[in-house]
Amino acid sequence: MQNRVISRKDLASFVDDLIKTKSAGEVIGIKAQGNKFNFGPLASAAELRLDYDISLLPPKKYFFPQTETVLKYEVGKTPKVEAVAAEKPLCIIGVHPFDIRGLLLFDAVYGGKEPDPNYFLKRNKAIIIGVDCLSPNPKSFAASMGTNITEEGFDLMLTDLGGDYFVTVGTNKGHNLINKAKTREAGAPDLEKRDKVRKEAEKKYQVSLKMKKEEIPALLDATWESKLFKDRSETCFSCGSCVMVCPTCVCFDVQDEMALSLKGGERYRRWDGCMLTEFASVASGENFREHKEQRFRHRMYRKGKYLVERYKYLGCVGCGRCASACLAEIASPAETYNLLKEAK
Amino acid sequence: MKPRVAFFDFTGCEGCQLEVLNFNLEIVDLIGAVDIVEFREASSDHSDDYDIAFIEGSQTTDRDVERVQKIREKAKILVALGACSCTGGVNALKNRFSMEENLKVVYGDSAKLYSTIPTRPTSAYVKVDVQIHGCPPNRNEVISLVKCLLTGKKFEQCHNPVCVECKLAENICAFERGEFCLGPITRGGCNAVCVTGGRKCWGCRALVDEPNVNSEKEILKKYGLTMDDMMLQFKLFNGALEVSK
Numbered sequence: 001m002q003n004r005v006i007s008r009k010d011l012a013s014f015v016d017d018l019i020k021t022k023s024a025g026e027v028i029g030i031k032a033q034g035n036k037f038n039f040g041p042l043a044s045a046a047e048l049r050l051d052y053d054i055s056l057l058p059p060k061k062y063f064f065p066q067t068e069t070v071l072k073y074e075v076g077k078t079p080k081v082e083a084v085a086a087e088k089p090l091c092i093i094g095v096h097p098f099d100i101r102g103l104l105l106f107d108a109v110y111g112g113k114e115p116d117p118n119y120f121l122k123r124n125k126a127i128i129i130g131v132d133c134l135s136p137n138p139k140s141f142a143a144s145m146g147t148n149i150t151e152e153g154f155d156l157m158l159t160d161l162g163g164d165y166f167v168t169v170g171t172n173k174g175h176n177l178i179n180k181a182k183t184r185e186a187g188a189p190d191l192e193k194r195d196k197v198r199k200e201a202e203k204k205y206q207v208s209l210k211m212k213k214e215e216i217p218a219l220l221d222a223t224w225e226s227k228l229f230k231d232r233s234e235t236c237f238s239c240g241s242c243v244m245v246c247p248t249c250v251c252f253d254v255q256d257e258m259a260l261s262l263k264g265g266e267r268y269r270r271w272d273g274c275m276l277t278e279f280a281s282v283a284s285g286e287n288f289r290e291h292k293e294q295r296f297r298h299r300m301y302r303k304g305k306y307l308v309e310r311y312k313y314l315g316c317v318g319c320g321r322c323a324s325a326c327l328a329e330i331a332s333p334a335e336t337y338n339l340l341k342e343a344k
Numbered sequence: 345m346k347p348r349v350a351f352f353d354f355t356g357c358e359g360c361q362l363e364v365l366n367f368n369l370e371i372v373d374l375i376g377a378v379d380i381v382e383f384r385e386a387s388s389d390h391s392d393d394y395d396i397a398f399i400e401g402s403q404t405t406d407r408d409v410e411r412v413q414k415i416r417e418k419a420k421i422l423v424a425l426g427a428c429s430c431t432g433g434v435n436a437l438k439n440r441f442s443m444e445e446n447l448k449v450v451y452g453d454s455a456k457l458y459s460t461i462p463t464r465p466t467s468a469y470v471k472v473d474v475q476i477h478g479c480p481p482n483r484n485e486v487i488s489l490v491k492c493l494l495t496g497k498k499f500e501q502c503h504n505p506v507c508v509e510c511k512l513a514e515n516i517c518a519f520e521r522g523e524f525c526l527g528p529i530t531r532g533g534c535n536a537v538c539v540t541g542g543r544k545c546w547g548c549r550a551l552v553d554e555p556n557v558n559s560e561k562e563i564l565k566k567y568g569l570t571m572d573d574m575m576l577q578f579k580l581f582n583g584a585l586e587v588s589k
Binding site for chain 1: 527556
C-alpha cells in the first residue's frame, strides 16, 4: 500500500473531519490530563498531543473496560440469563507502537478457540491510528523489547518528520480513510527521513536490558531460587498500581451482583492483578501466593516466561508505566531482569 | 419474614445515617427488602426487637459501653458502620489529651458534671460481625452488605489499597501532585473518592490487610517529610490504632 505524507494543518483537518462525520466511529485521542497524558474522547484536533510519552492507562481500556457487565439474569420459576456484549465503533488516534504490541498480545490471549465476545465486538470494529514515540518516558525500555517500532497492528501509523507527518498505511481500511485527506505520495527520501527519525528516537531510551530479550525466559529458568525476589519486594505495597496500568495485564475478577429486589442481577468483570494480596485466594481460604515475594516473582515470570511459552509474545512491552506508577520503585521488569543477570 | 434492621447512633456526626438516607431510589428497595425498626434520623419508631444492628459512632462514656453491650445481646448480627465505630475515627483525637483536659475544654466549669473515657473501636467492647469502613461509609458497600445478609452470601470487605481504585479512575497519583497520600496503606472500597476529587487519602477506611508501613516511611523520606507529618495525617481517623514509629 502506498504510504503518504500529510502536513500538520491537513492532519488537523482530517481529524476534525473524522470527529464531525463520525465516519470511522467515535474519535478517541491522546490528550493532556494535568501534567500527564491520557486517552479520551476528542472534541477537536487541537486537543491531540501526539508528542506524548505514555498515557496514564493504556488504550486497552476501550476493548477491556475497567468494569464491564457481561451477563444479566432473572431468578424465580423461569430464570432468564442474557449475555451482554455491545459493539462500539471507535477510531483511536495516537497509539504508540508498544501499546499496539500490547493489543496484539491481548488479541492472542482473548482470541484462540473461544474468542471473548465482549473484547472482540469492540476490538474488531476499531480503527487504530498509531504514532511513533519520539520522546520516550524516562522509565521506558521499549527499544530493548523491540516494541518501539511496529510493522503490524495499525491501520495508519504517523511519524512526526518535523514539518509534516509520514503516514505508514497498514491496512485497506487505513488506505480508504487517509484517501479522504489531503496528502501526497511518500517517496524514497520521505521514507529515509522516517527511518532516520525512528533511529534517533531509539537512542533516547534511558533504560535498557543488559541482554537480548530472547534470553529472558532462560534467565528466569535459572533464577527461581534467587534471593533477589525477596529483597526487591521488601518495600512492595501490594498496591496493584503496576498491574492496573499495564498494557499487557489481561486478568479480571468476576462477581455476581444481585439487585436489592432479589429478583435478578448482573455479572460483571473488573480488572484484577497478580500483585494484589487476594488474587490467588480460592474458596477454601487457601492463598497460593500469600507472600509478597511470591507475587513479585510471579509477575516477573508471567511477563518474561509464561506468556512467551503460551502465546509467543513477551508479556512486557517496555512502556515504563509500571515503573512510573510504582512508589517503591521496584516494578520495572527490565531492572529486575538486569539485576538477576548481574547476580547470576 | 423480612429481617428487622435497627440503626443506633453513638458519638459521631450522624453522617453515616445521612449517607444511608442518601441512597435515593435505592432506599425504596431497601425499605422493601428489610423492616427498619429503629432509625433516629429518619423515623420516630422505636423497637427492641431486631435482627441486624448497625452501630454508628464510638462509645465514649461508660453508659455508651453498657448500651452497646445490650444491643449486642439482642442482635443476631452487629455491624460497625463508619470510621467512628470501626476505628474510633476522629473521636480518637481526644486520646492525645487527658480525659480531664478534654472535659474542661468542652464543658468548662461544668466539667465535673460529665464523664468520658478514651475512644476505642466498638470491637473493643463487643463482638463485631461486619465492619463497613469510611467517613462516610460507601453506600454501595452498605447495600452490598444488606444483599449478602438477605441471600446468605458471605460479605467480603475490599482487600485492595486505595491505589487500585485511583488507577481504575485514571487519577494522577497524589504523590505526583506533591501530596503525601495514605492510599497505599489504606483499605479501598471508596472508589478513591477523595483523590478523584483532587485531594489525597486521609486513611478513613483504616489499614489494608497487609499494610507496608515501613515502605510508606521510606516514601516519606523521598518527599522530604517526617514521621510526625505522617502520624499527624494518619491519626486523624486512626488515632485509636497503635502504629509503632
